[in-house]
Amino acid sequence: xxxxxxxxxxxxxxxxxxxxxxxxxxxxxxxxxxxxxxxxxxxxxxxxxxxxxxxxxxxxxxxxxxxxxxxxxxxxxxxxxxxxxxxxxxxxxxxxxxxxxxxxxxxxxxxxxxxxxxxxxxxxxxxxxxxxxxxxxxxxxxxxxxxxxxxxxxxxxxxxxxxxxxxxxxxxxxxxxxxxxxxxxxxxxxxxxxxxxxxxxxxxxxxxxxxxxxxxxxxxxxxxxxxxxxxxxxxxxxxxxxxxxxxxxxxxxxxxxxxxxxxxxxxxxxxxxxxxxxxxxxxxxxxxxxxxxxxxxxxxxxxxxxxxxxxxxxxxxxxxxxxxxxxxxxxxxxx
Amino acid sequence: xxxxxxxxxxxxxxxxxxxxxxxxxxxxxxxxxxxxxxxxxxxxxxxxxxxxxxxxxxxxxxxxxxxxxxxxxxxxxxxxxxxxxxxxxxxxxxxxxxxxxxxxxxxxxxxxxxxxxxxxxxxxxxxxxxxxxxxxxxxxxxxxxxxxxxxxxxxxxxxxxxxxxxxxxxxxxxxxxxxxxxxxxxxxxxxxxxxxxxxxxxxxxxxxxxxxxxxxxxxxxxxxxxxxxxxxxxxxxxxxxxxxxxxxxxxx
Numbered sequence: 001x002x003x004x005x006x007x008x009x010x011x012x013x014x015x016x017x018x019x020x021x022x023x024x025x026x027x028x029x030x031x032x033x034x035x036x037x038x039x040x041x042x043x044x045x046x047x048x049x050x051x052x053x054x055x056x057x058x059x060x061x062x063x064x065x066x067x068x069x070x071x072x073x074x075x076x077x078x079x080x081x082x083x084x085x086x087x088x089x090x091x092x093x094x095x096x097x098x099x100x101x102x103x104x105x106x107x108x109x110x111x112x113x114x115x116x117x118x119x120x121x122x123x124x125x126x127x128x129x130x131x132x133x134x135x136x137x138x139x140x141x142x143x144x145x146x147x148x149x150x151x152x153x154x155x156x157x158x159x160x161x162x163x164x165x166x167x168x169x170x171x172x173x174x175x176x177x178x179x180x181x182x183x184x185x186x187x188x189x190x191x192x193x194x195x196x197x198x199x200x201x202x203x204x205x206x207x208x209x210x211x212x213x214x215x216x217x218x219x220x221x222x223x224x225x226x227x228x229x230x231x232x233x234x235x236x237x238x239x240x241x242x243x244x245x246x247x248x249x250x251x252x253x254x255x256x257x258x259x260x261x262x263x264x265x266x267x268x269x270x271x272x273x274x275x276x277x278x279x280x281x282x283x284x285x286x287x288x289x290x291x292x293x294x295x296x297x298x299x300x301x302x303x304x305x306x307x308x309x310x311x312x313x314x315x316x317x318x319x320x321x322x323x324x325x326x327x328x329x330x331x332x333x334x335x
Numbered sequence: 336x337x338x339x340x341x342x343x344x345x346x347x348x349x350x351x352x353x354x355x356x357x358x359x360x361x362x363x364x365x366x367x368x369x370x371x372x373x374x375x376x377x378x379x380x381x382x383x384x385x386x387x388x389x390x391x392x393x394x395x396x397x398x399x400x401x402x403x404x405x406x407x408x409x410x411x412x413x414x415x416x417x418x419x420x421x422x423x424x425x426x427x428x429x430x431x432x433x434x435x436x437x438x439x440x441x442x443x444x445x446x447x448x449x450x451x452x453x454x455x456x457x458x459x460x461x462x463x464x465x466x467x468x469x470x471x472x473x474x475x476x477x478x479x480x481x482x483x484x485x486x487x488x489x490x491x492x493x494x495x496x497x498x499x500x501x502x503x504x505x506x507x508x509x510x511x512x513x514x515x516x517x518x519x520x521x522x523x524x525x526x527x528x529x530x531x532x533x534x535x536x537x538x539x540x541x542x543x544x545x546x547x548x549x550x551x552x553x554x555x556x557x558x559x560x561x562x563x564x565x566x567x568x569x570x571x572x573x574x575x576x577x578x579x580x581x582x583x584x585x586x587x
Contacts, residue, residue: 023432023477201449203442206435213428220390220426221440222410280430330430 026274029329030286033272037293045303054303058295059181063188064247065262066291069269070195071235073287076270077199078232079212079279080135082124085240085266086259087146092117092241093254094150097159106167113241120146121237125230135233151256159254174249184246191239196284204228212279264315269294272322276330294318339402341366341534342387342418342503347396349382356382358558360396364503364534369525371549371566372538375582378555380538384505387536388420389413414441417502421492421509427480434459434476437495462494486517493524504528504535510544522548542578546571554581562587 021028042049068085075082095116100109120142127138164170175183199205210218211225218225240259248254273290275282297318301310342364349357357379364370374380385391386398389408398405400416420426427436434456435442443451443458456476463474480488489509496504506525510518525548528535539545545552546566552574554562561581564574577587 019475019477197449201452203444203448203450206438206442206450207440209431209435210428210439213430214426217422217426217428218440220388220410220420220422222389222414223440276430280428 025329026281026326027283027285029326030272030274030283030289034289034293037296041296041300041303045300048299048303054299056180056182057299058292059185060250062291062295063182063184064243064250065266066188066269066288066295067184067191067246068236068239068243068262069266069273069287069291070191070284071232071239072266073270073273073275073282073284074195074199074205074208074232075135075236076275076277077212077279077282078208078229079215080128080229080232082121082135082139082233082236083263084120084124084139084143084146085236085243086262087143087150088117088120088237088240089244089247089259089262090150090256091120091146092244093159093248093258094153095241096245096248097154097254100161100164101159104163106164106169110169110245113245114238117237117239117241117244118234119237121234121240122230124237125233128233129226129229147260154256156256158256161248161252161254164249165252170249173246184250187242187246191242192284192288199284204231208232209280212276212281214280264312264319265294265298268315268319268322271319271326274322274326276326277323278327281330290322339366340364340399341368341401343399343402344383344386344393345397345399347383347386347393347398349379349386349391350394356558357386357393360555360558360560362553362560364536365550367529367532367534368550369529369535369537369548371545371552372536372555373542373545373552373578374555374561377557379558380555381507382558383555384420384507384536384538387413387503387505388418410440414499417500418505419496419499419501419503420505420507421489421496422507427488427491429481430479432477432479433463433474433483433491436480436491437462437498439495441499458498462498463490466494466497485512486514486520489513489517489521493521502533504533506535506537506539508539509537510539510541518544542575543571546574554578556581556585559585561585 038049048054068089072082072085092113096109096113099112100106103109124135124139124142127133127142128135171183173183173187177183177186199208207218207223207225207228210223211228215225243262244258248258269291270282270287271277271290272293273283273286273288275286294315297314298311301314302308340363342362344360344362347357347360347362348355360379360383362383372380372383382391386393386408389410389412392407398408405412405416428439437459438455443455445451459476460474480491483491489512493509509521513521522544525535525537529550537545537548549566552564552566553560554564554577562577564577580587
């Protein structure tokens with residue numbers, strides 16, 4: 001007997017709305033947080049947050065870490081973490097400099113940077129998967145190792161990239177092709193869409209959720225958990241190298257300390273966006289919005305009139321608060 | 336000519352380091368047969384199952400499917416050969432949606448390698464209503480498994496096994512955590528498996544449940560086959576007595 005057919009539309013409508021809310025609770029939550037924070041900024045510092053200049057500034061600087069936050073979201077959903085991406089940014093640029101200085105070929109140098117990032121990411125993956133060291137500890141170690149390596153290889157010196165400015169690749173990466181929107185924003189959008197498709201529309205993505213949720217079950221059902229992890233770590237490495245290239249191009253200089261200070265912002269963006277620190281849960285939209293909230297906070301702290309000293313304190317607070325909030329929310333939903 | 340078994344293990348042993356979990360086990364599963372597997376914790380039931388599903392590789396011995404020897408059996412290979420397992424409810428991914436769990440590890444994709452999400456959701460709806468008797472309004476493919484009851488979870492695990500047209504269905508402690516009514520449903524489901532011309536291995540602690548559904552009962556004890564009984568030739572009381580003897584002496 002199917003009594004459902006006789007029910008008035010309003011009841012099925014309400015049922016569907018409830019289902020929709022339930023299925024998308026995390027994403028709706030982050031959208032709400034985004035709007036509330038934004039409103040708060042506008043009220044606190046209207047002259048800053050009602051002008052278009054600040055938004056161009058966000059679109060200019062947020063992509064550097066948001067691009068890394070995308071694959072990092074995958075890693076955290078899979079129950080892993082990568083703390084070494086800041087050092088991978090620097091190592092990618094070391095490879096860039098080593099190729100660019102003798103050849104003068106920007107494109108080739110970028111390929112070298114991305115390849116280096118991918119290989120380092122893969123090494124992280126091999127340490128975690130092959131030796132079985134928890135990724136938190138493994139990448140804490142590789143973070144220092146690669147930072148040290150980048151300093152040793154270039155003897156701690158930076159490199160000027162002003163000569164590269166003339167190249168088309170340079171313009172394509174950090175110039176302005178459409179209106180006054182910085183091109184790195186388009187790259188971020190492209191990578192966000194790519195990562196979304198990977199996570200939501202491929203078997204790899206399905207397996208990322210599964211191994212983060214219940215690895216034993218995933219293995220029993222024939223999921224190759226190790227290969228999935230390797231791909232994710234490699235992807236974080238590639239994205240970190242790209243983030244490093246973009247950030248260095250933006251300042252026309254490679255600083256050997258490149259990537260330091262990105263850790264808190266990037267992790268903050270992922271966790272604020274609703275990705276569960278326990279794995280199995282997380283969205284790309286959440287990380288995307290989380291990145292811009294984190295990016296706006298830095299500007300807002302100054303615009304509201306606090307000193308820059310507050311930035312780290314507030315980032316740290318947001319990180320802990322968002323992890324706690326989402327954990328509580330998650331427990332509620334699942335009960 | 337020898338009778339062709341759907342599945343046969345010959346002299347299978349499995350060691351985990353020093354620990355010998357299975358010792359020279361011979362096990363047969365006929366066409367259209369339900370075999371009950373009994374044994375205490377640590378008797379080797381799970382290890383035996385995991386060898387059949389390709390999760391563990393035997394340390395020695397041979398595995399035959401339909402009379403043909405299969406070497407290096409992996410989980411995907413076992414699935415190709417028609418082995419489906421209904422694990423205890425813990426084998427579901429709790430934080431994921433119903434449809435993702437149904438297609439866990441075997442997601443449908445189009446020729447570009449992209450998931451056919453809508454089709455999987457539709458199929459989930461169909462399977463849950465047709466096979467499990469849910470009303471369509473009660474099924475939400477987007478619902479998370481964590482919100483399901485124990486019986487519903489078991490239902491999901493069963494539907495998952497059914498959908499993929501298994502030849503050999505393994506039920507690992509399927510009645511655990513089920514209500515009486517849900518258990519009855521499950522017993523009926525196992526009988527349906529046989530009716531449909533398929534084979535099943537039914538593992539349970541509950542001797543009564545096993546006796547009620549199995550054609551043949553294999554008792555494992557400390558990694559060895561300690562007894563084998565045809566259900567029709569033995570009463571439940573006799574089976575119980577033998578089980579007690581096996582537990583005490585390792586034989587009956």
